[in-house]
Amino acid sequence: MALITDKLETAMRRTHRYWYEDGLAEIAAGILFLVGGLIVFVGYLLATHPPESPLAVLVLALGLIVVAWGGTVLVGRVVSRAVTAVKSRVTYPRTGYVAYRSTPAKRSGLAGRLALAGAAFVLSMVLSGALSAVAVALRPPDWVFSMAMVQGVVIGIVLFGLGRRLHVTRFQVLAGVSVLVGMVIALSDPPAVLDVRNSIIYFVIMGSILTASGLITLVRYLRQTKPAGEV
Amino acid sequence: MADDFRSLLDADRVIHEPARLIITAILYSVESADFLYLLRETGLTKGNLSSHLSKLEEAGYVQIEKTFVGKIPRTLCRLTEAGRAAFEDYRARLKRAVDSMPQADEP
Numbered sequence: 001m002a003l004i005t006d007k008l009e010t011a012m013r014r015t016h017r018y019w020y021e022d023g024l025a026e027i028a029a030g031i032l033f034l035v036g037g038l039i040v041f042v043g044y045l046l047a048t049h050p051p052e053s054p055l056a057v058l059v060l061a062l063g064l065i066v067v068a069w070g071g072t073v074l075v076g077r078v079v080s081r082a083v084t085a086v087k088s089r090v091t092y093p094r095t096g097y098v099a100y101r102s103t104p105a106k107r108s109g110l111a112g113r114l115a116l117a118g119a120a121f122v123l124s125m126v127l128s129g130a131l132s133a134v135a136v137a138l139r140p141p142d143w144v145f146s147m148a149m150v151q152g153v154v155i156g157i158v159l160f161g162l163g164r165r166l167h168v169t170r171f172q173v174l175a176g177v178s179v180l181v182g183m184v185i186a187l188s189d190p191p192a193v194l195d196v197r198n199s200i201i202y203f204v205i206m207g208s209i210l211t212a213s214g215l216i217t218l219v220r221y222l223r224q225t226k227p228a229g230e231v
Numbered sequence: 232m233a234d235d236f237r238s239l240l241d242a243d244r245v246i247h248e249p250a251r252l253i254i255t256a257i258l259y260s261v262e263s264a265d266f267l268y269l270l271r272e273t274g275l276t277k278g279n280l281s282s283h284l285s286k287l288e289e290a291g292y293v294q295i296e297k298t299f300v301g302k303i304p305r306t307l308c309r310l311t312e313a314g315r316a317a318f319e320d321y322r323a324r325l326k327r328a329v330d331s332m333p334q335a336d337e338p
Contacts, residue, residue: 004249005329008256008322014272015260088300096268097305098261228267 017166018098022091023217028079030211035075037203039068044196094225148198152182155206174213181205245290246321250275251283255292255310255318263309284308292317 019025043064050057156178163171185198185205246255253273258264270280287293292314296307310318 004252005325008252011253011256011272012260015257015264018268092265092267092300093303095271097265097307098268099263101260101262 013167015098016100017168018095019100020166020168020171021095021217022087022221023214024083024086024091026210026214026217028083028214030207030209030214031079032072032075033203033207033210035071037200037207039071040196040203041200043068044200047196090222093227094221096228146182146186146198147196148185148202149182151199151202152179152185152206156182170213170217174210177209178206181209242321242324243317245286245292246317248283250279251287252321254280254283254287255314258293258308258310259315259318263307266306266308269308287314290314290317 046057046060046064051060156175158175159171159178160175163169163173163175182202185201246252250273254269257269257272266280266284269275269284270277273280275283284293284295288295292311294309294311296309298305298307
């Protein structure tokens with residue numbers, strides 16, 4: 001009888017895992033990472049080559065914040081629609097269509113998502129402040145709290161949690177890769193704690209790795225499946 | 232422990248059948264799924280799956296909608312509220328019965 005409950009749980013877990021079976025979600029995440037790196041790079045250029053006029057600096061900084069936020073939302077929507085379109089043409093004819101239940105965040109609409117984004121931003125600032133306080137108190141080597149290292153660990157935790165919840169081994173492997181990439185970047189060029197360059201390098205490397213992982217998964221999926229009309 | 236086991240005797244026979252149990256478990260996790268996905272996940276034949284879905288539909292547990300995506304037909308299945316409640320009840324009974332079972336080395 002315990003076997004029946006295990007089979008039920010497995011069937012339900014496989015259904016949640018199905019969204020990631022074709023690798024498209026990883027490709028999308030990789031693209032978003034690369035776009036994120038580009039946005040941070042533009043900010044870095046502005047910071048290192050500021051215009052002379054303080055007003056111009058202020059306008060450009062505000063403009064960058066708006067473009068970064070708007071660009072992220074826009075790219076996110078474009079990528080999301082592209083994933084859905086490719087799934088309609090490639091995945092669903094091969095292995096079937098699934099519509100997932102709406103989460104409370106999705107049901108809340110744009111206002112809800114903005115509130116969620118705001119809460120996430122505040123939380124990240126609080127975490128950064130807490131980390132800085134820890135850094136001052138513990139006096140670890142600078143690389144431990146470099147941005148690349150912190151990003152590597154945070155993204156690693158998210159990937160590991162997702163992989164563990166869905167029982168997707170490659171996400172857990174990518175979690176380890178994320179931490180390793182952050183550590184290698186931090187150690188290879190010991191930076192000041194807020195060195196943005198290493199953050200950009202992390203986004204580019206991790207974005208490329210995620211995209212490559214997604215492409216490999218997609219190729220494997222295409223080889224193992226056929227459109228339902230074919231025998 | 233005896234009561235927990237006896238409660239299985241009153242379990243919903245429509246859902247109790249293993250193939251239908253897996254079908255409702257899959258549909259419980261999602262908003263809807265199409266026939267092709269259910270076919271692949273359950274490993275049933277087309278005829279077998281159709282038969283089980285019909286039984287679930289007759290019981291009011293599954294709603295079946297035949298649509299088109301472009302020119303390609305798609306049969307969408309979703310669990311009704313009654314179907315969700317029935318699955319939750321069955322799952323709770325099963326869990327109680329399993330939890331009340333002694334370990335292999337216990338009397």
